[in-house]
Amino acid sequence: MAVGLLLASAVAACGGGGDTSDSAASTLPLASSTGDPLAPQPLARQETLRIGVSSKLESFSALLLATDELAKENIKVELTYAGVSETTLLVTQGKLDMVFGSYTAGFFNIVSANPDVRFIFPGASQPEDSTQGFWANKSVLNPSGGELTAAAFKGKKILTVSGDGSPSAFQMAAWIRTLPGGDSVKPTDLTFEQFDATLVSQALQQGAAAAGQVNSPYDQQLSDDSCCEFMSGVIPTKATVSGIVEGRSMKGREDVTLAFVRAMARTTLDKLQPGYKEDPDTLSALAKVLEMDTAKLRSIPELYFDPTFQSHIAPALSDGQGFWRARGLLKYDKDLTESDLWDYRYLDAIGFAQQS
Structure with missing residues (x-):
């Protein structure tokens, strides 16, 4: 996969990001000496990230396959497998650094009470031909x-x-x-x-x-x-409703988050683009981390991992909050904004701004 070409295309196609008034673009290292913002920049000392996931699912492939890329950044990951409610509570308490979250009423309620909890990297979605x-x-x-x-x-x-x-x-x-x-x-x-x-x-x-x-x-x-x-069109394809969330324990560790996002982006671009199950090495590695039979894994339709890393948060902000509020599911009065839910500094720093 030509990572540099994809990066150039993404930068050319994307406009500005969301509200980045707290942007750290001027303080975070943007690129290595090669000028490539995706190139590894190993941290001065090894950092361990505690990340919560519900189970070994293909939608978590970018993280599960990122071990080698994270090592290039001097990052080690410790995974905690537990239910979403439990891992989300742990990240608000600072006992986990990151967790996979979704655009749900429950998660929006948590963010409203915990402003340090925000998305930093998008999850997978369904491809255009999906009948899920x-x-x-x-x-x-x-x-x-x-x-x-x-x-x-x-x-x-x-x-x-x-x-x-x-x-x-x-x-x-x-x-x-x-x-x-x-x-x-x-x-x-x-x-x-x-x-x-x-x-x-x-x-x-x-x-x-x-x-x-x-x-x-x-x-x-x-x-x-x-x-x-x-019912075609009910659930949009190529539009994620999930992602990786960081919590308060990452405050002051922006260099670590940036290195993590770089590694996740490289893994996604190198290993998880359309046709990824046709690559024997990727299929074998994925079967191993998912603990699945290779033939069975190959038979399951691929997911879509967006090479431009868009958040697709807008429908949840409008349709989602309106629907949930009408049904009495939200515990806060004022609707959350894009910048309440997403911290785009890291995607911006590696050249992937959100499309306007």
Whole structure:
């Protein structure tokens, strides 16, 4: 992978970042003697980062494959495997340095009470051809078979993996508003139910819900069943709703965060671009860290790791906070802003500004 070429393209294509009034661009080292802002700049002494993850998932590949690149920066990572609620609490307490977080009502509540907790590096998303997302049971959702309207969703069960505080819930609500009569459907008119990810497809086949969020490999189960139809466009592709978050323990350690982000960017560009499972070395390394059979891993559709490192936070700021507030899920009064949730200094420093 030509990292330098991708970097040049990203810089040319991107405008300014978000609110960077506290930008450390003038105080952080931007490049090595080669002039490449992605080139390793080893820290003066080895630093250990304590990072919380829920499990060994392909969406965490950039971190799981970054060991060698982190070593070039003189960084060692200690992973703590625990549930999202637990790891997020630990990062607010300073007992973990970083954690994977998502654009959820719960996480927004945490940020509102902990201003030192912010995203620094984006996570993976679904590629354009993905059929992971919402599927509808046609006979339950729209039995007449006519034009689908927003009113068809009123009072009908919508299954999500993470409940109504999740990104998928506000994305569904926003999509419903685009249908005929969408302005008449309020967030509280929709019935969301958190459901076991392994059972959503079966529930849809049995007509137990009108729509449901289906993840791989269960989407393949529905693609061959005429009962159900993929709802294209509900969950945007190539648009992350997650990322790595740092906490208060990283305050005053900006050089360490910058080195970490550099290593993550190099790993993403070198190892995780489209077709990454066709590379034998990457596939083997990924199978090892995920503790999966190589053939099984290859059979699962690839994720999308954005080579321009965009945050895609805007829909969560508008649609997300509006939806969650209407359903009584937010514990703060004033909506959070982009700079409340994201610290773009590090992506800016390595040449990846956010698109305006």
